[in-house]
Protein backbone atom coordinates (compact mmCIF):
# COMPACT_ATOMS: atom_id res chain seq x y z
CA UNK A 232 0.00 0.00 0.00
CA UNK A 233 1.25 3.45 -0.93
CA UNK A 234 0.56 6.25 1.43
CA UNK A 235 -0.44 9.63 0.16
CA UNK A 236 3.03 11.15 0.16
CA UNK A 237 4.45 8.21 -1.71
CA UNK A 238 1.67 8.44 -4.26
CA UNK A 239 2.42 12.13 -4.74
CA UNK A 240 6.09 11.44 -5.20
CA UNK A 241 5.49 8.58 -7.56
CA UNK A 242 7.59 6.24 -5.48
CA UNK A 243 5.15 3.39 -5.33
CA UNK A 244 5.62 0.02 -6.91
CA UNK A 245 7.61 -0.05 -10.09
CA UNK A 246 9.21 3.35 -9.82
CA UNK A 247 12.87 3.20 -9.11
CA UNK A 248 15.91 5.36 -9.25
CA UNK A 249 16.32 9.04 -9.00
CA UNK A 250 13.39 11.35 -8.63
CA UNK A 251 14.54 14.13 -10.87
CA UNK A 252 13.48 17.57 -9.85
CA UNK A 253 11.40 16.41 -6.92
CA UNK A 254 10.47 19.06 -4.40
CA UNK A 255 10.46 18.24 -0.72
CA UNK A 256 7.48 16.15 0.22
CA UNK A 257 6.38 18.82 2.65
CA UNK A 258 6.03 21.18 -0.26
CA UNK A 259 3.51 18.87 -1.86
CA UNK A 260 1.76 18.26 1.39
CA UNK A 261 1.55 21.98 2.07
CA UNK A 262 0.27 22.71 -1.41
CA UNK A 263 -2.52 20.27 -0.86
CA UNK A 264 -3.41 21.67 2.51
CA UNK A 265 -2.35 18.57 4.44
CA UNK A 266 0.29 20.28 6.55
CA UNK A 267 1.75 17.81 9.02
CA UNK A 268 1.30 18.51 12.68
CA UNK A 269 5.02 17.97 13.18
CA UNK A 270 6.42 20.71 15.42
CA UNK A 271 10.19 20.33 15.54
CA UNK A 272 12.25 21.06 18.66
CA UNK A 273 15.29 21.30 16.43
CA UNK A 274 15.16 22.54 12.86
CA UNK A 275 18.36 22.38 10.82
CA UNK A 276 19.50 23.20 7.32
CA UNK A 277 22.15 20.86 5.92
CA UNK A 278 23.78 21.50 2.55
CA UNK A 279 26.08 19.22 0.54
CA UNK A 280 28.25 21.22 -1.85
CA UNK A 281 31.70 21.20 -3.46
CA UNK A 282 34.48 23.13 -1.72
CA UNK A 283 38.27 23.21 -1.64
CA UNK A 284 40.54 23.03 1.39
CA UNK A 285 44.24 23.46 2.12
CA UNK A 286 45.20 19.94 3.13
CA UNK A 287 48.80 19.91 1.99
CA UNK A 288 51.15 22.63 0.78
CA UNK A 289 50.43 23.55 -2.83
CA UNK A 290 47.13 23.01 -4.60
CA UNK A 291 43.97 23.02 -2.56
CA UNK A 292 42.14 19.71 -2.35
CA UNK A 293 38.68 19.59 -3.88
CA UNK A 294 36.21 18.12 -1.42
CA UNK A 295 32.47 17.77 -1.07
CA UNK A 296 31.25 18.93 2.27
CA UNK A 297 28.22 19.14 4.49
CA UNK A 298 27.61 22.47 6.17
CA UNK A 299 24.82 23.00 8.63
CA UNK A 300 22.99 25.78 10.39
CA UNK A 301 20.41 25.90 13.13
CA UNK A 302 17.04 27.37 12.23
CA UNK A 303 15.48 26.48 15.57
CA UNK A 304 16.88 24.88 18.71
CA UNK A 305 20.10 24.91 20.72
CA UNK A 306 23.10 26.47 18.98
CA UNK A 307 25.21 23.35 19.64
CA UNK A 308 22.78 21.13 17.71
CA UNK A 309 25.18 21.77 14.83
CA UNK A 310 28.81 21.78 15.90
CA UNK A 311 31.61 22.18 13.37
CA UNK A 312 34.55 19.79 13.71
CA UNK A 313 37.60 22.07 14.24
CA UNK A 314 39.85 22.47 11.18
CA UNK A 315 37.94 19.90 9.19
CA UNK A 316 36.05 19.66 5.94
CA UNK A 317 33.94 16.85 7.37
CA UNK A 318 30.30 17.42 8.21
CA UNK A 319 29.38 19.14 11.48
CA UNK A 320 28.55 17.00 14.50
CA UNK A 321 24.78 16.99 15.00
CA UNK A 322 23.85 16.83 18.70
CA UNK A 323 20.35 15.80 19.69
CA UNK A 324 18.64 14.78 22.90
CA UNK A 325 16.59 11.64 23.05
CA UNK A 326 12.92 12.52 22.61
CA UNK A 327 13.57 15.61 20.52
CA UNK A 328 11.64 16.12 17.33
CA UNK A 329 14.04 16.97 14.56
CA UNK A 330 13.57 18.48 11.14
CA UNK A 331 16.52 18.49 8.75
CA UNK A 332 16.24 20.30 5.44
CA UNK A 333 18.81 18.72 3.21
CA UNK A 334 19.81 20.65 0.10
CA UNK A 335 21.80 18.89 -2.59
CA UNK A 336 24.16 21.40 -4.18
CA UNK A 337 26.29 18.71 -5.77
CA UNK A 338 26.28 18.11 -9.51
CA UNK A 339 24.79 14.63 -9.02
CA UNK A 340 21.89 13.00 -7.15
CA UNK A 341 22.26 12.41 -3.44
CA UNK A 342 20.33 11.62 -0.28
CA UNK A 343 21.39 11.42 3.38
CA UNK A 344 21.04 8.45 5.74
CA UNK A 345 21.21 8.76 9.55
CA UNK A 346 23.21 5.65 10.27
CA UNK A 347 22.00 3.79 13.35
CA UNK A 348 18.85 5.80 13.94
CA UNK A 349 15.42 4.23 14.09
CA UNK A 350 13.34 6.59 11.97
CA UNK A 351 10.27 6.40 9.70
CA UNK A 352 10.83 5.11 6.18
CA UNK A 353 10.67 8.57 4.60
CA UNK A 354 13.42 9.79 6.91
CA UNK A 355 15.82 6.88 6.38
CA UNK A 356 17.52 8.06 3.19
CA UNK A 357 16.79 5.02 1.02
CA UNK A 358 18.49 5.47 -2.38
CA UNK A 359 15.11 5.61 -4.15
CA UNK A 360 14.66 8.99 -2.44
CA UNK A 361 17.81 10.47 -3.98
CA UNK A 362 17.18 14.04 -5.07
CA UNK A 363 18.49 15.89 -8.09
CA UNK A 364 21.06 18.71 -7.98
CA UNK A 365 19.49 21.83 -6.51
CA UNK A 366 16.62 19.95 -4.87
CA UNK A 367 15.75 19.78 -1.18
CA UNK A 368 14.55 16.87 0.95
CA UNK A 369 12.95 17.48 4.32
CA UNK A 370 13.45 14.87 7.05
CA UNK A 371 11.23 14.80 10.09
CA UNK A 372 11.69 12.32 12.90
CA UNK A 373 11.74 11.92 16.62
CA UNK A 374 14.97 10.77 18.21
CA UNK A 375 13.97 7.52 19.89
CA UNK A 376 17.43 5.92 19.99
CA UNK A 377 19.47 5.41 23.12
CA UNK A 378 22.15 7.98 23.88
CA UNK A 379 25.12 7.12 21.72
CA UNK A 380 27.37 7.82 18.76
CA UNK A 381 25.68 7.63 15.39
CA UNK A 382 26.63 9.18 12.06
CA UNK A 383 25.34 10.35 8.72
CA UNK A 384 26.45 9.94 5.13
CA UNK A 385 25.01 9.91 1.59
CA UNK A 386 23.23 6.81 0.31
CA UNK A 387 22.73 7.39 -3.43
CA UNK A 388 22.94 3.98 -5.05
CA UNK A 389 26.19 3.33 -6.87
CA UNK A 390 27.85 6.49 -5.61
CA UNK A 391 27.84 6.17 -1.83
CA UNK A 392 31.53 5.22 -1.84
CA UNK A 393 32.56 8.16 -3.98
CA UNK A 394 30.45 10.70 -2.11
CA UNK A 395 31.74 9.64 1.29
CA UNK A 396 35.28 9.61 -0.12
CA UNK A 397 34.94 13.23 -1.26
CA UNK A 398 34.19 14.21 2.34
CA UNK A 399 30.49 13.71 2.95
CA UNK A 400 30.28 12.21 6.44
CA UNK A 401 29.58 13.51 9.92
CA UNK A 402 28.83 12.41 13.49
CA UNK A 403 25.43 12.40 15.09
CA UNK A 404 25.50 12.30 18.88
CA UNK A 405 22.45 11.51 20.98
CA UNK A 406 22.39 12.29 24.70
CA UNK A 407 19.87 11.53 27.42
CA UNK A 408 19.41 12.12 31.13
CA UNK A 409 20.49 8.63 32.16
CA UNK A 410 23.82 9.07 30.47
CA UNK A 411 24.29 12.58 31.82
CA UNK A 412 23.82 11.23 35.37
CA UNK A 413 26.96 9.08 34.90
CA UNK A 414 29.09 12.24 34.59
CA UNK A 415 31.19 10.83 31.77
CA UNK A 416 33.59 13.33 30.18
CA UNK A 417 31.50 15.93 28.35
CA UNK A 418 31.82 19.31 26.68
CA UNK A 419 35.47 19.91 25.74
CA UNK A 420 36.29 16.43 27.03
CA UNK A 421 33.91 14.75 24.59
CA UNK A 422 35.75 14.40 21.25
CA UNK A 423 34.91 12.90 17.88
CA UNK A 424 37.43 10.91 15.81
CA UNK A 425 36.43 9.93 12.29
CA UNK A 426 38.96 7.49 10.91
CA UNK A 427 39.42 7.42 7.15
CA UNK A 428 42.06 6.50 4.62
CA UNK A 429 42.55 8.33 1.36
CA UNK A 430 44.84 8.17 -1.62
CA UNK A 431 45.98 11.70 -2.37
CA UNK A 432 47.52 12.19 -5.81
CA UNK A 433 50.48 14.40 -6.74
CA UNK A 434 48.06 17.24 -7.49
CA UNK A 435 46.75 16.97 -3.89
CA UNK A 436 43.43 15.52 -5.00
CA UNK A 437 41.52 12.57 -3.54
CA UNK A 438 41.87 9.73 -6.03
CA UNK A 439 38.80 7.52 -5.74
CA UNK A 440 39.30 3.95 -6.97
CA UNK A 441 42.94 4.59 -7.83
CA UNK A 442 43.32 0.81 -7.80
CA UNK A 443 40.60 0.36 -10.41
CA UNK A 444 38.53 -2.82 -10.36
CA UNK A 445 40.72 -4.33 -7.67
CA UNK A 446 39.52 -1.62 -5.33
CA UNK A 447 35.95 -2.46 -6.24
CA UNK A 448 36.45 -6.15 -5.67
CA UNK A 449 38.30 -5.91 -2.35
CA UNK A 450 37.08 -2.54 -1.16
CA UNK A 451 39.06 0.62 -1.44
CA UNK A 452 42.16 1.11 0.70
CA UNK A 453 43.98 4.45 0.77
CA UNK A 454 47.58 5.32 1.55
CA UNK A 455 47.11 8.28 3.89
CA UNK A 456 45.39 8.04 7.26
CA UNK A 457 43.15 10.93 8.18
CA UNK A 458 41.51 11.60 11.53
CA UNK A 459 38.73 14.20 11.26
CA UNK A 460 40.08 14.91 7.79
CA UNK A 461 43.60 15.71 8.99
CA UNK A 462 46.90 13.99 8.36
CA UNK A 463 48.99 13.30 11.46
CA UNK A 464 46.13 14.55 13.61
CA UNK A 465 47.07 15.68 17.08
CA UNK A 466 45.08 16.60 20.15
CA UNK A 467 46.62 18.82 22.88
CA UNK A 468 44.83 17.69 26.04
CA UNK A 469 44.93 18.19 29.80
CA UNK A 470 45.60 15.72 32.60
CA UNK A 471 42.00 14.61 32.83
CA UNK A 472 39.70 11.99 31.35
CA UNK A 473 38.39 12.19 27.78
CA UNK A 474 35.70 10.41 25.85
CA UNK A 475 36.69 9.66 22.27
CA UNK A 476 33.78 8.83 20.00
CA UNK A 477 35.62 6.82 17.38
CA UNK A 478 33.98 6.07 14.04
CA UNK A 479 35.48 3.97 11.29
CA UNK A 480 34.24 6.04 8.32
CA UNK A 481 36.60 4.30 5.87
CA UNK A 482 35.43 2.48 2.75
CA UNK A 483 36.84 -0.90 3.68
CA UNK A 484 39.72 -0.64 6.14
CA UNK A 485 39.59 -2.62 9.38
CA UNK A 486 41.44 -1.01 12.28
CA UNK A 487 42.93 -2.85 15.23
CA UNK A 488 43.17 0.11 17.56
CA UNK A 489 45.66 0.37 20.37
CA UNK A 490 47.37 3.06 22.49
CA UNK A 491 51.09 2.72 21.86
CA UNK A 492 52.17 3.14 25.51
CA UNK A 493 50.32 0.06 26.67
CA UNK A 494 47.35 1.91 28.12
CA UNK A 495 44.41 -0.46 27.67
CA UNK A 496 41.54 0.50 25.38
CA UNK A 497 38.70 1.27 27.79
CA UNK A 498 35.53 0.79 25.75
CA UNK A 499 32.32 2.22 27.16
CA UNK A 500 30.09 2.41 24.09
CA UNK A 501 29.28 0.60 20.86
CA UNK A 502 27.11 1.43 17.83
CA UNK A 503 23.89 1.66 19.82
CA UNK A 504 25.10 3.46 22.94
CA UNK A 505 26.70 2.60 26.25
CA UNK A 506 27.74 -0.93 27.15
CA UNK A 507 26.41 -2.41 30.37
CA UNK A 508 29.92 -2.30 31.85
CA UNK A 509 33.22 -0.91 30.58
CA UNK A 510 35.55 -3.30 28.77
CA UNK A 511 39.31 -3.11 29.01
CA UNK A 512 41.37 -4.74 26.31
CA UNK A 513 44.73 -4.28 24.60
CA UNK A 514 43.16 -4.00 21.12
CA UNK A 515 39.89 -2.81 19.70
CA UNK A 516 38.91 -4.00 16.23
CA UNK A 517 36.72 -1.49 14.44
CA UNK A 518 35.10 -2.42 11.12
CA UNK A 519 33.77 0.10 8.59
CA UNK A 520 30.81 2.07 10.01
CA UNK A 521 31.23 0.72 13.55
CA UNK A 522 31.63 3.11 16.46
CA UNK A 523 33.34 2.73 19.79
CA UNK A 524 33.35 5.18 22.64
CA UNK A 525 36.68 4.99 24.43
CA UNK A 526 37.70 6.63 27.69
CA UNK A 527 41.29 7.80 27.96
CA UNK A 528 42.17 8.99 31.45
CA UNK A 529 45.28 11.16 31.31
CA UNK A 530 45.26 12.17 34.98
CA UNK A 531 48.35 10.08 35.78
CA UNK A 532 50.25 11.10 32.65
CA UNK A 533 53.03 13.65 32.87
CA UNK A 534 52.75 16.95 31.05
CA UNK A 535 54.96 16.81 27.96
CA UNK A 536 54.38 13.14 27.23
CA UNK A 537 52.34 11.88 24.32
CA UNK A 538 50.41 8.79 23.30
CA UNK A 539 49.72 7.54 19.83
CA UNK A 540 46.55 5.90 18.64
CA UNK A 541 47.71 3.25 16.21
CA UNK A 542 46.32 0.40 14.18
CA UNK A 543 48.36 -2.62 15.22
CA UNK A 544 49.65 -4.98 12.52
CA UNK A 545 47.70 -8.08 11.58
CA UNK A 546 47.81 -10.57 8.71
CA UNK A 547 45.86 -9.07 5.84
CA UNK A 548 44.53 -12.48 4.79
CA UNK A 549 42.53 -12.60 8.01
CA UNK A 550 40.10 -10.17 6.40
CA UNK A 551 40.67 -10.78 2.69
CA UNK A 552 41.53 -14.11 1.13
CA UNK A 553 41.80 -14.67 -2.58
CA UNK A 554 43.19 -18.03 -3.65
CA UNK A 555 41.69 -17.93 -7.13
CA UNK A 556 44.53 -16.14 -8.81
CA UNK A 557 41.91 -14.80 -11.20
CA UNK A 558 40.88 -11.71 -9.39
CA UNK A 559 44.29 -10.49 -8.44
CA UNK A 560 43.98 -10.54 -4.70
CA UNK A 561 46.22 -7.71 -3.59
CA UNK A 562 48.66 -8.05 -6.42
CA UNK A 563 49.13 -11.80 -6.20
CA UNK A 564 46.81 -12.82 -8.98
CA UNK A 565 47.09 -13.04 -12.69
CA UNK A 566 44.85 -10.10 -13.46
CA UNK A 567 46.48 -7.93 -10.89
CA UNK A 568 49.72 -8.46 -12.72
CA UNK A 569 48.17 -7.96 -16.12
CA UNK A 570 46.71 -4.67 -15.05
CA UNK A 571 50.11 -3.15 -14.59
CA UNK A 572 50.27 -3.22 -10.83
CA UNK A 573 46.97 -1.46 -10.28
CA UNK A 574 45.96 -4.07 -7.75
CA UNK A 575 46.47 -3.07 -4.17
CA UNK A 576 47.73 0.44 -4.71
CA UNK A 577 46.55 1.29 -1.22
CA UNK A 578 48.27 0.41 2.03
CA UNK A 579 47.04 -3.13 2.72
CA UNK A 580 44.73 -4.05 5.53
CA UNK A 581 46.81 -5.10 8.53
CA UNK A 582 49.61 -2.59 8.05
CA UNK A 583 50.87 -0.89 11.19
CA UNK A 584 49.49 2.66 11.10
CA UNK A 585 49.78 5.86 13.04
CA UNK A 586 46.34 7.44 13.35
CA UNK A 587 46.73 10.32 15.78
CA UNK A 588 48.76 11.68 18.65
CA UNK A 589 47.47 12.78 22.03
CA UNK A 590 49.78 15.31 23.66
CA UNK A 591 49.48 15.83 27.38
CA UNK A 592 49.97 19.57 27.32
CA UNK A 593 48.72 21.00 30.60
CA UNK A 594 48.03 20.12 34.20
CA UNK A 595 44.43 20.23 35.35
CA UNK A 596 42.80 18.76 38.41
CA UNK A 597 40.22 16.11 37.76
CA UNK A 598 38.51 13.51 39.89
CA UNK A 599 37.04 11.25 37.26
CA UNK A 600 35.90 7.80 38.26
CA UNK A 601 34.62 5.41 35.64
CA UNK A 602 31.32 3.90 36.83
CA UNK A 603 31.32 0.10 37.03
CA UNK A 604 27.77 -0.01 35.69
CA UNK A 605 27.06 2.12 32.62
CA UNK A 606 23.69 1.15 31.27
CA UNK A 607 20.89 -1.33 31.10
CA UNK A 608 20.20 -2.92 27.72
CA UNK A 609 16.43 -2.96 28.31
CA UNK A 610 13.82 -5.72 27.95
CA UNK A 611 14.55 -6.29 24.22
CA UNK A 612 17.95 -7.68 25.14
CA UNK A 613 16.46 -10.90 26.54
CA UNK A 614 16.93 -13.92 24.32
CA UNK A 615 13.76 -14.78 22.38
CA UNK A 616 13.71 -18.56 22.26
CA UNK A 617 10.98 -19.05 19.66
CA UNK A 618 11.94 -16.26 17.26
CA UNK A 619 11.90 -17.18 13.55
CA UNK A 620 15.35 -17.94 12.14
CA UNK A 621 16.50 -16.81 8.71
CA UNK A 622 19.72 -18.04 7.14
CA UNK A 623 21.73 -15.53 5.13
CA UNK A 624 24.90 -16.42 3.29
CA UNK A 625 27.67 -14.05 2.27
CA UNK A 626 29.35 -15.38 -0.80
CA UNK A 627 30.92 -14.62 -4.13
CA UNK A 628 29.71 -15.93 -7.47
CA UNK A 629 30.20 -14.89 -11.09
CA UNK A 630 32.26 -11.85 -10.17
CA UNK A 631 29.81 -10.56 -7.54
CA UNK A 632 29.51 -10.45 -3.80
CA UNK A 633 26.09 -11.71 -2.80
CA UNK A 634 23.88 -11.12 0.20
CA UNK A 635 21.61 -14.10 0.83
CA UNK A 636 22.34 -15.24 -2.73
CA UNK A 637 21.00 -12.02 -4.25
CA UNK A 638 22.09 -8.57 -5.40
CA UNK A 639 20.40 -5.22 -4.86
CA UNK A 640 17.24 -4.34 -6.72
CA UNK A 641 15.94 -0.83 -5.98
CA UNK A 642 12.36 -1.86 -5.30
CA UNK A 643 12.83 -5.61 -4.91
CA UNK A 644 11.87 -7.49 -1.76
CA UNK A 645 11.87 -11.30 -1.59
CA UNK A 646 9.33 -13.20 0.55
CA UNK A 647 11.92 -13.98 3.23
CA UNK A 648 12.71 -10.25 3.44
CA UNK A 649 9.28 -9.28 4.77
CA UNK A 650 8.92 -8.85 8.53
CA UNK A 651 6.30 -7.44 10.87
CA UNK A 652 6.88 -4.08 12.54
CA UNK A 653 8.34 -4.57 15.99
CA UNK A 654 8.81 -8.33 15.57
CA UNK A 655 11.92 -10.19 16.67
CA UNK A 656 13.85 -12.49 14.35
CA UNK A 657 17.13 -14.35 14.43
CA UNK A 658 19.37 -13.89 11.43
CA UNK A 659 22.03 -16.51 11.04
CA UNK A 660 24.73 -14.98 8.87
CA UNK A 661 27.21 -17.36 7.33
CA UNK A 662 30.31 -16.17 5.53
CA UNK A 663 30.93 -18.96 3.03
CA UNK A 664 32.96 -17.15 0.39
CA UNK A 665 33.37 -18.04 -3.26
CA UNK A 666 34.09 -21.38 -4.89
CA UNK A 667 37.56 -20.26 -5.87
CA UNK A 668 38.52 -19.32 -2.35
CA UNK A 669 37.65 -15.64 -2.41
CA UNK A 670 36.56 -14.68 1.05
CA UNK A 671 36.42 -11.43 2.89
CA UNK A 672 35.35 -10.13 6.23
CA UNK A 673 32.13 -8.22 5.55
CA UNK A 674 30.81 -5.59 7.95
CA UNK A 675 27.08 -6.31 7.81
CA UNK A 676 24.82 -3.36 8.61
CA UNK A 677 21.06 -3.29 9.18
CA UNK A 678 18.97 -0.11 8.97
CA UNK A 679 16.36 1.03 11.46
CA UNK A 680 17.39 -1.08 14.40
CA UNK A 681 20.12 -2.02 16.83
CA UNK A 682 20.63 -5.76 17.23
CA UNK A 683 22.23 -8.13 19.66
CA UNK A 684 24.99 -10.55 18.64
CA UNK A 685 23.96 -13.86 20.21
CA UNK A 686 26.93 -15.88 19.06
CA UNK A 687 29.92 -16.03 16.76
CA UNK A 688 31.14 -19.48 15.78
CA UNK A 689 33.35 -21.05 13.15
CA UNK A 690 34.03 -24.62 12.10
CA UNK A 691 36.79 -26.34 14.04
CA UNK A 692 38.74 -26.94 10.85
CA UNK A 693 38.55 -23.32 9.68
CA UNK A 694 41.79 -22.60 7.95
CA UNK A 695 42.00 -18.87 8.55
CA UNK A 696 45.69 -18.51 9.40
CA UNK A 697 45.87 -15.99 12.21
CA UNK A 698 43.55 -14.87 14.96
CA UNK A 699 44.86 -11.41 15.48
CA UNK A 700 41.84 -9.40 14.31
CA UNK A 701 39.55 -11.47 16.50
CA UNK A 702 41.34 -10.60 19.72
CA UNK A 703 40.12 -7.03 19.35
CA UNK A 704 36.54 -7.71 18.27
CA UNK A 705 33.80 -6.31 20.46
CA UNK A 706 30.42 -7.95 19.81
CA UNK A 707 29.00 -6.61 23.07
CA UNK A 708 26.17 -4.16 23.34
CA UNK A 709 23.60 -2.90 20.86
CA UNK A 710 25.04 -2.88 17.36
CA UNK A 711 23.96 -1.92 13.88
CA UNK A 712 27.08 -3.33 12.19
CA UNK A 713 28.97 -6.54 12.83
CA UNK A 714 32.12 -7.85 11.21
CA UNK A 715 31.44 -11.28 9.74
CA UNK A 716 34.89 -12.82 9.46
CA UNK A 717 35.74 -15.51 6.86
CA UNK A 718 34.17 -18.87 7.85
CA UNK A 719 32.19 -17.29 10.69
CA UNK A 720 28.57 -17.90 11.47
CA UNK A 721 26.90 -15.16 13.47
CA UNK A 722 23.54 -15.33 15.14
CA UNK A 723 21.92 -11.91 15.48
CA UNK A 724 18.75 -11.17 17.35
CA UNK A 725 16.97 -8.27 15.65
CA UNK A 726 13.90 -6.45 16.78
CA UNK A 727 12.73 -4.58 13.71
CA UNK A 728 11.59 -0.99 13.67
CA UNK A 729 8.01 -0.13 14.58
CA UNK A 730 7.79 2.02 11.45
CA UNK A 731 6.42 0.19 8.42
CA UNK A 732 8.27 0.65 5.16
CA UNK A 733 11.22 -0.48 3.10
CA UNK A 734 14.65 -0.49 4.74
CA UNK A 735 18.10 -1.75 3.83
CA UNK A 736 20.67 -4.21 5.02
CA UNK A 737 24.04 -4.36 3.35
CA UNK A 738 27.77 -4.82 3.52
CA UNK A 739 29.32 -1.54 4.69
CA UNK A 740 32.41 -1.95 2.54
CA UNK A 741 31.17 0.92 0.43
CA UNK A 742 32.38 -0.56 -2.86
CA UNK A 743 30.55 -3.81 -2.09
CA UNK A 744 27.40 -1.89 -1.21
CA UNK A 745 27.61 0.18 -4.41
CA UNK A 746 28.14 -2.99 -6.46
CA UNK A 747 24.94 -4.48 -5.04
CA UNK A 748 25.86 -6.37 -1.85
CA UNK A 749 22.72 -4.83 -0.42
CA UNK A 750 19.05 -5.78 -0.15
CA UNK A 751 15.76 -4.27 0.92
CA UNK A 752 13.70 -5.68 3.68
CA UNK A 753 10.10 -4.69 4.12
CA UNK A 754 8.52 -3.96 7.46
CA UNK A 755 4.76 -4.44 7.39
CA UNK A 756 2.31 -2.80 9.77
Ligand code: C2O
Nearest residue numbers: 344346520676735
Ligand atom coordinates in the same frame (compact mmCIF):
# COMPACT_ATOMS: atom_id res chain seq x y z
CU1 C2O B 1 25.85 3.60 6.89
CU2 C2O B 1 22.96 1.93 4.66
O1 C2O B 1 24.43 2.80 5.77
Ligand code: CU
Nearest residue numbers: 345346347678
Ligand atom coordinates in the same frame (compact mmCIF):
# COMPACT_ATOMS: atom_id res chain seq x y z
CU1 CU C 1 22.54 2.66 8.13
Ligand code: CU
Nearest residue numbers: 673738740743
Ligand atom coordinates in the same frame (compact mmCIF):
# COMPACT_ATOMS: atom_id res chain seq x y z
CU1 CU D 1 31.47 -6.87 1.70
